[in-house]
Amino acid sequence: MRIENDVLFDHLLACKINDHLIALRLEWILPIQDLDFTFISFLQSCKKLKYLELFNIPAGDIDPLMESWLENRPESLKKVVIDISDIQDEDDSQA
Secondary structure, X not given: OOOOHHHHHHHHHHOOHHHOOOEEEEEOOOOOOOHHXXXXXXXXXXXXXXXXXXXXXXXXXXXXXXXXXXXXOOOOOOEEEEEEEOOOOHHHHOO
C-alpha cells in the first residue's frame, strides 16, 4: 500500500501516536518532496522519541534533512541510524 508522506504523518498525529512513540523506522525508495519540512514537523511533535532508523534515503534527500536538524533537533533522540542509498562517485556522474 502506498501513502503520501504528509498524509501518513497527519494520520499519525490525528491518532496521537506522537504522544507515545519511542521508536520509528522509516524506509522509502523514491525521493520525497518536502521531506525535511513534513518529517521534521512530525519529529518535533514526538516528545518521547528515542530511536530513529531511516533506510534507503536517496543521497539527494539527506542534505535538506540534516540542515533542518541543525536548527530543530528533537531533544529526546538517543540513537539515529541512517542508511543512504543511490550514492554516485563524481567520476561516474561525469561519464
